[in-house]
Amino acid sequence: MAGSEKRFSIGYALAPKKQQSFIQLSLINLAKERGIDLIKIDADKRLIDQGPFDCVLHKLYGDDWKNQLKEFSVENPNALIMDSPEAIERLHNRISMLQVVSELKIGAEREATFGIPKQIVIYDAKTLLDPCSWEGLKFPVIAKPLVADGSAKSHKMSLVFNRDGVSKLKPPIVLQEFVNHGGVIFKVYVAGEYVQCVKRKSLPDVTEDKLESLEGSLTFSQVSNLTANEKSDDKYYKMMHLEDAEMPPQSLINEISKGLREAMNLHLFNFDVIRDSSVGNQYLIIDINYFPGYAKMPQYETILTNFFWDILHKKDSIIDDDLTNEGNKSDDSGKISTRRRSFDDGSRKCVTNIVSEDGDGS
Numbered sequence: 001m002a003g004s005e006k007r008f009s010i011g012y013a014l015a016p017k018k019q020q021s022f023i024q025l026s027l028i029n030l031a032k033e034r035g036i037d038l039i040k041i042d043a044d045k046r047l048i049d050q051g052p053f054d055c056v057l058h059k060l061y062g063d064d065w066k067n068q069l070k071e072f073s074v075e076n077p078n079a080l081i082m083d084s085p086e087a088i089e090r091l092h093n094r095i096s097m098l099q100v101v102s103e104l105k106i107g108a109e110r111e112a113t114f115g116i117p118k119q120i121v122i123y124d125a126k127t128l129l130d131p132c133s134w135e136g137l138k139f140p141v142i143a144k145p146l147v148a149d150g151s152a153k154s155h156k157m158s159l160v161f162n163r164d165g166v167s168k169l170k171p172p173i174v175l176q177e178f179v180n181h182g183g184v185i186f187k188v189y190v191a192g193e194y195v196q197c198v199k200r201k202s203l204p205d206v207t208e209d210k211l212e213s214l215e216g217s218l219t220f221s222q223v224s225n226l227t228a229n230e231k232s233d234d235k236y237y238k239m240m241h242l243e244d245a246e247m248p249p250q251s252l253i254n255e256i257s258k259g260l261r262e263a264m265n266l267h268l269f270n271f272d273v274i275r276d277s278s279v280g281n282q283y284l285i286i287d288i289n290y291f292p293g294y295a296k297m298p299q300y301e302t303i304l305t306n307f308f309w310d311i312l313h314k315k316d317s318i319i320d321d322d323l324t325n326e327g328n329k330s331d332d333s334g335k336i337s338t339r340r341r342s343f344d345d346g347s348r349k350c351v352t353n354i355v356s357e358d359g360d361g362s
């Protein structure tokens with residue numbers, strides 16, 4: 001079938017800033033060469049009136065958008081929704097976001113271990129000021145807004161050194177123990193089966209003596225997302241040498257990525273990992289983000305185009321198989337061989353269950 005390869009279209013619905021960084025001409029052109037047209041979804045029109053799309057790629061918030069996706073899925077049952085809004089929503093709350101890490105079952109026999117820092121959630125001021133609620137949590141702690149909805153507010157954090165810093169906090173918040181990690185954070189980008197781990201600068205360690213001299217709390221926002229210029233203005237960042245930091249074991253990163261991808265039913269996300277300096281081989285996951293800044297990865301155009309190509313062709317072969325199998329779901333020998341797609345509240349997942357039962361055991 002050379003020369004007559006089928007073309008696919010992906011509609012994208014992204015906030016202006018995301019669109020600007022992600023939808024580069026280089027990505028559009030590479031995808032086009034591989035038979036994939038990236039088409040902007042007009043946010044001022046109903047989604048259902050646009051298309052046709054083989055896939056809808058999106059990072060938008062709100063019930064109206066969720067309803068539009070649902071409506072679109074009903075009308076276009078073969079279109080992929082990348083990813084399902086219900087699956088994405090798990091990442092909009094910093095408790096449910098990390099709960100999934102605690103549930104991962106990954107091969108026990110390895111030198112490195114992984115988990116999440118100790119944390120509690122505080123919903124109101126009364127609980128915040130009650131010392132009993134803090135029991136078991138050690139200073140310093142990071143106070144993070146409970147909601148992670150992409151707003152500037154949801155990225156505003158405080159590093160709290162002692163009780164004096166507590167009263168200023170505004171619940172609902174998650175209080176997470178600050179773990180010294182040598183000022184280096186690992187960001188793991190996942191796009192389907194593709195995994196890339198990069199190093200970024202993080203918050204510096206807080207030593208015991210520093211802790212005693214520091215007052216109350218310190219606020220900050222998106223440290224690992226600062227531009228090179230912003231970092232080089234700072235004395236601390238000038239001292240840091242990212243090259244010297246050892247990477248986490250690749251096999252561990254791959255296993256966590258696969259475990260998270262499957263457990264969350266998401267294809268596009270990244271997660272932040274730190275290495276506990278006091279232990280050495282203990283890795284902690286502190287944040288998971290839906291559809292992160294892929295454009296920061298070198299060669300992101302190739303990585304994302306390959307990913308799009310894979311999911312579109314996988315979807316297409318499932319549909320072709322379904323059509324071929326229509327007539328032989330149950331033949332005379334009693335063998336049943338069919339493929340069943342999973343749906344999640346009306347939106348299609350990319351998961352396929354293959355059901356095959358041998359009636360006669362042959």
Ligand SMILES: Nc1ncnc2c1ncn2[C@@H]1O[C@H](COP(=O)(O)OP(=O)(O)OP(=O)(O)O)[C@@H](O)[C@H]1O
Nearest residue numbers: 117155176177178179202203222223224286287289
């Ligand atoms: N438990 C922790 N111990 C030590 N440092 C932490 C911890 N939690 C967060 N940090 C530091 O604070 C930064 C911001 O935290 P986090 O990643 O949770 O916020 P975010 O606003 O969701 O970030 P992103 O821009 O990646 O979405 C991290 O990149 C890291 O430098």
Ligand SMILES: O=P(O)(O)O[C@H]1[C@H](OP(=O)(O)O)[C@@H](OP(=O)(O)O)[C@@H](O)[C@@H](O)[C@@H]1OP(=O)(O)O
Nearest residue numbers: 017018021149150151225270289291292293294
């Ligand atoms: O552009 P967006 O609004 O999606 O910003 C995302 C940002 O990507 P960008 O580089 O494209 O800004 C991500 O950076 P990296 O982890 O990849 O460094 C991370 O900060 C996400 O948390 C942000 O998503 P949000 O949490 O705000 O929804």
Ligand SMILES: [Mg+2]
Nearest residue numbers: 224272287288
């Ligand atoms: Mg983060």
Ligand SMILES: [Mg+2]
Nearest residue numbers: 148287288289
């Ligand atoms: Mg985040």
